[in-house]
Amino acid sequence: MEQAEVMLDLLFYIFSALTVIGALGVIVNKNPVTSAFCLIAAFIGLAALFIQLDAYLVGIIQILVYGGAVMVLFLFIIMLMDLPSEERRKFGWGAVAGGILVGCVFVVQLVRVLGDYSAGSRVMQDLPDGVASDVEQIGKLMFTQYYFPVQVVGVLLLISTIGVIVLSKRELD
Amino acid sequence: MEVTLNHFLFVSGLLFAIGLAGVLVRRNVIVIFMCLELMLSAANLSLVAFSRFNLTPSGDADYNAQVFLFFIITVAAAEVAVGLAIIVALYRAKQTTDVTQINTMKN
Numbered sequence: 001m002e003q004a005e006v007m008l009d010l011l012f013y014i015f016s017a018l019t020v021i022g023a024l025g026v027i028v029n030k031n032p033v034t035s036a037f038c039l040i041a042a043f044i045g046l047a048a049l050f051i052q053l054d055a056y057l058v059g060i061i062q063i064l065v066y067g068g069a070v071m072v073l074f075l076f077i078i079m080l081m082d083l084p085s086e087e088r089r090k091f092g093w094g095a096v097a098g099g100i101l102v103g104c105v106f107v108v109q110l111v112r113v114l115g116d117y118s119a120g121s122r123v124m125q126d127l128p129d130g131v132a133s134d135v136e137q138i139g140k141l142m143f144t145q146y147y148f149p150v151q152v153v154g155v156l157l158l159i160s161t162i163g164v165i166v167l168s169k170r171e172l173d
Numbered sequence: 174m175e176v177t178l179n180h181f182l183f184v185s186g187l188l189f190a191i192g193l194a195g196v197l198v199r200r201n202v203i204v205i206f207m208c209l210e211l212m213l214s215a216a217n218l219s220l221v222a223f224s225r226f227n228l229t230p231s232g233d234a235d236y237n238a239q240v241f242l243f244f245i246i247t248v249a250a251a252e253v254a255v256g257l258a259i260i261v262a263l264y265r266a267k268q269t270t271d272v273t274q275i276n277t278m279k280n
Contacts, residue, residue, distance in 0.1 A: 005175070012176045016184045023188050023211055027195035032203050039207050042188075046214055049184070053225040054234060058217075058242050065246050066214065070253050077257050078203060081264055092273075096198050103194035110186040120179035124225065128232040137236045138243065146240050153247050160251035167258040 012052060019045030032078050036071060043067045054127060057135045181222035188215035202263070202270045206256055213249055217242055 022045060025038030043066045050059035114120055132140075142150055188211060195208035224238030264270055 009174070009176050012180065016180075019184065020187055020191070023191040023195075026204065026207055026211065027191060027198060032201055035204050035207060039211065042211065043214065046188075046218060049181070049218060050221055053181070053221050055221045055225065055239055055242075058221060058239050058246075061243065061246055062214075062217075065250055066210070070210065070250060073253060073257055074203065074207065077261060080261070081203075081270065092200070095200070099194040099196075099198035102197060103190040106190040106193060107187065110183065110190070114179050114182055114186075117179065117182075120182060121177050122226055123175050123177055125228060125232070127234060131231075131233050134234070134236065134239065137233075138239050141236055141240045142243070146244075149244060153244055156248065157251055160255050164254050164258040167255070167262050 008052065012049070015045045015048040015052070017045075018042070019049065033075065036074050036078065039074075040067055040071050043071070053124075055134060057138055178222060178226040181226075182219055185215045185219040185222065188212075188218065200271050200273055202260055202272050202275075205272065206253075206260065210249065210253065213245070217245060220245075 019042050022038045022040075022042030026035045026042065029035045029038060043062060047059040047062040047067065050056075050062055131137075192208040192212035192215060195211070196205050199205050199208065220238050220242055224235045227235055229235055260270065263275065267275055269275070
């Protein structure tokens with residue numbers, strides 16, 4: 001039991017490192033294709049963290065939707081746009097300094113807030129045995145309590161599909 | 174050191190800070206859009222962490238948060254599709270993805 005907990009903690013640090021390094025890779029690489037692949041690594045690490053939090057369905061959806069569909073869309077658009085000819089442009093140093101400053105201020109503030117947050121020091125309790133799995137409980141909630149929002153999201157997806165077709169259609173003149 | 178709620182919240186905040194810095198630093202509109210997705214996912218992580226650590230009276234995780242997350246991911250997918258369509262339209266009009274070159278509304 002003790003060994004299993006140490007293993008879980010180690011896995012948390014490994015996947016956190018993967019996520020953070022992937023995220024850093026997105027912003028330091030000049031080539032957009034490399035950025036996209038770093039983002040895929042970050043999303044896979046994030047999905048592993050979701051699964052460590054016993055949110056199996058959300059973790060799988062994260063890999064399928066973000067790691068799969070969304071990133072394929074990004075890479076496809078990058079491919080369409082012949083971008084490597086533009087990658088030699090150098091960074092603006094003012095923007096770099098401003099970005100690093102804002103990021104550091106945010107992290108300092110985060111450390112201060114989390115240091116004062118007493119409820120944050122609780123450890124993970126085991127989930128009770130014999131209850132329904134997360135997929136079953138989420139499905140039950142979605143088709144009872146959240147039935148109307150599910151319908152609204154369906155309409156939203158339809159509208160966005162129509163919007164994309166309208167936006168990407170060439171003007172006929 | 175045992176993993177607590179604060180660990181997950183810190184990773185989430187760190188990802189958000191990296192995404193925020195990326196939005197300010199980068200000039201390529203596609204990479205800026207990727208950083209926006211990163212910030213959205215960072216918020217998702219803190220939502221799942223709160224759902225797992227704030228147990229309901231029966232001792233089970235709070236699945237309302239995970240249903241909410243399902244909606245967030247759906248809306249994010251729709252947002253990516255529309256956003257990339259706008260970027261393609263912009264590229265077709267301006268032949269660039271550099272945000273410093275897109276300044277029609279300046280002055």
